[in-house]
Amino acid sequence: MTEVLKHSADATTVEEGLAIQEEQARFDSAQATAVAMQNTLLTPRFYTTDFDELDAVDVSNVRKDWDTLIARMKSDPNKGHFKKNEDWDDVDWENMEPDLKKEFIDFLISSCTAEFSGCVLYKEMKRRGKNKDVTQLFQLMARDEARHAGFINDALREAGVAVNLGFLTQKKKYTYFRPKFIYYATYLSEKIGYARYITIFRHLEANPEYRFHPIFKWFQEWCNDEFSHGEAFALLMKTDPRLTSGVNVYWIKFFLTAVYATMFVRDHQRPVFHKALGVDPDWYAYEVFKKTSKLSEQIFPLTLDIDHPRWQSTLEAIYRANVDLADATKKKQILRKLGAQLRAGWGFFSLMLIPSKRNDVPVSTCLEPIY
Numbered sequence: 001m002t003e004v005l006k007h008s009a010d011a012t013t014v015e016e017g018l019a020i021q022e023e024q025a026r027f028d029s030a031q032a033t034a035v036a037m038q039n040t041l042l043t044p045r046f047y048t049t050d051f052d053e054l055d056a057v058d059v060s061n062v063r064k065d066w067d068t069l070i071a072r073m074k075s076d077p078n079k080g081h082f083k084k085n086e087d088w089d090d091v092d093w094e095n096m097e098p099d100l101k102k103e104f105i106d107f108l109i110s111s112c113t114a115e116f117s118g119c120v121l122y123k124e125m126k127r128r129g130k131n132k133d134v135t136q137l138f139q140l141m142a143r144d145e146a147r148h149a150g151f152i153n154d155a156l157r158e159a160g161v162a163v164n165l166g167f168l169t170q171k172k173k174y175t176y177f178r179p180k181f182i183y184y185a186t187y188l189s190e191k192i193g194y195a196r197y198i199t200i201f202r203h204l205e206a207n208p209e210y211r212f213h214p215i216f217k218w219f220q221e222w223c224n225d226e227f228s229h230g231e232a233f234a235l236l237m238k239t240d241p242r243l244t245s246g247v248n249v250y251w252i253k254f255f256l257t258a259v260y261a262t263m264f265v266r267d268h269q270r271p272v273f274h275k276a277l278g279v280d281p282d283w284y285a286y287e288v289f290k291k292t293s294k295l296s297e298q299i300f301p302l303t304l305d306i307d308h309p310r311w312q313s314t315l316e317a318i319y320r321a322n323v324d325l326a327d328a329t330k331k332k333q334i335l336r337k338l339g340a341q342l343r344a345g346w347g348f349f350s351l352m353l354i355p356s357k358r359n360d361v362p363v364s365t366c367l368e369p370i371y
């Protein structure tokens with residue numbers, strides 16, 4: 001560590017970014033860290049995988065697109081971007097409406113954990129790999145996610161509730177996913193992350209009176225990073241046609257449904273936050289699903305039918321089951337809890353039964369962030 005504390009936004013490697021975060025960790029909040037430590041179906045998890053299998057990927061058949069993408073990421077257009085500057089307005093945390101403050105902090109902690117989850121997975125892949133293409137990509141993505149997580153943590157630190165990221169790395173439970181599941185889940189979380197950030201950014205661009213916190217001003221460049229990460233996973237999947245055919249089509253449907261349903265339930269748990277943003281969570285969910293589905297046509301052979309008559313009502317039923325589940329868990333009502341779990345599970349199964357739409361995957365995979 002240098003004596004002059006640099007900012008994680010200027011870090012050129014993930015290691016440097018994390019060292020700066022580590023230095024600040026002595027001020028971090030035990031309470032926020034405890035929230036980030038939670039592992040439920042709805043909270044962001046940390047993942048581990050078969051790194052050797054991932055390391056064996058051969059990108060020859062996507063070489064041209066791969067090199068273009070890596071060159072763009074290496075040029076590092078967002079270096080220095082993720083830190084407070086003159087555009088960062090003062091936030092009156094003291095006088096923020098308590099319900100909004102609670103939901104907003106919850107949103108920030110959950111976003112920070114999700115960003116950091118990407119960071120630890122990508123960093124570990126970079127550390128373990130020997131394949132130059134793979135390690136280079138994962139180093140670049142880990143660099144970005146360390147900045148993203150660090151920036152959200154800066155915002156949390158102002159409210160006195162920053163997450164101790166070093167502690168999370170050591171102590172949070174890691175869930176094992178085979179590489180192909182990492183591809184589906186991570187590809188989708190990058191693309192849905194892009195769609196979420198850009199939808200909020202465009203909405204606040206048109207309606208700046210709802211921008212109650214300066215962090216939203218950073219969302220455009222932010223989502224472009226996520227977009228590139230998604231592109232990388234699309235290319236990784238493109239290296240092996242088996243990943244998007246045969247029985248894997250059902251896995252893709254499963255992951256699409258799980259990611260969409262999780263987002264719907266999570267966002268509906270924050271009504272005050274969305275009201276403050278001037279965003280109707282149903283409109284927002286539909287917008288984000290629509291954009292993500294359109295993007296995922298670059299690689300997935302199917303899209304979900306989000307206009308099916310049962311889609312919205314079933315998501316609402318799953319949401320209600322989750323509210324009951326949380327309440328029953330708190331009150332230690334075992335039978336009610338079991339009932340709520342069954343209802344949520346049935347809802348998910350029912351979403352899976354909605355016929356999906358077939359998609360002919362284009363020859364050329366790469367997309368530009370157009371939203």
Ligand SMILES: [Fe+2]
Pocket residue numbers: 115118144145148225226
């Ligand atoms: Fe990110």
Ligand SMILES: [Fe+2]
Pocket residue numbers: 118145190225226229
């Ligand atoms: Fe990302």
